[in-house]
Amino acid sequence: KAGVTQTPRYLIKTRGQQVTLSCSPISGHRSVSWYQQTPGQGLQFLFEYFSETQRNKGNFPGRFSGRQFSNSRSEMNVSTLELGDSALYLCASSATSGGGGEQFFGPGTRLTVL
């Protein structure tokens, strides 16, 4: 089975621009979560989708949004980029809808905002 894939792997944007990141989960997985990883704040939960519905969102401003398609692929969008949005964005998929199930992480998209 192919693992979680994320595209693109690297992105460079300038302040004020917007960006869309893509995540393809493992085949059959319906839960997709997004995390932001920075040296200062560590790994922080952004949001989770299950069957095209956002079930929960972390403590991030409204500039961060996401969606999930019927094939479980997910995108996250960041509008009006700020320097502080520079981070590694990780996507994880899970076969279960509840807690305790293993989450499989993709390699991440490294976003640099100049």
Add this chain to the structure above:
Amino acid sequence: AQSVTQLDSQVPVFEEAPVELRCNYSSSVSVYLFWYVQYPNQGLQLLLKYLSGSTLVKGINGFEAEFNKSQTSFHLRKPSVHISDTAEYFCAVSRTRGGSNYKLTFGKGTLLTVNP
């Protein structure tokens, strides 16, 4: 809310020596516990998890962890490390039930460096 504290940000150790990476958590509800490893330029890989049952959990690559409910700890151990174990290790928790029980709360990570 849950929180996770990894007591050491960096742990240097010599090859074939034993290692323990410490993790303490705080939660008002019952939690599941996880250890993940992240190699450079890669995502996270699950090492092991505690859901219920035996408090000693064995994972991949020879790692094991022990859940101690009274001390709210979940320390990771390996009796003999290899150069290839050099990576960052993250302890994480999630609620066992209720809303957002799939959400992982991570510690800040421990960088394990294995020297020859």
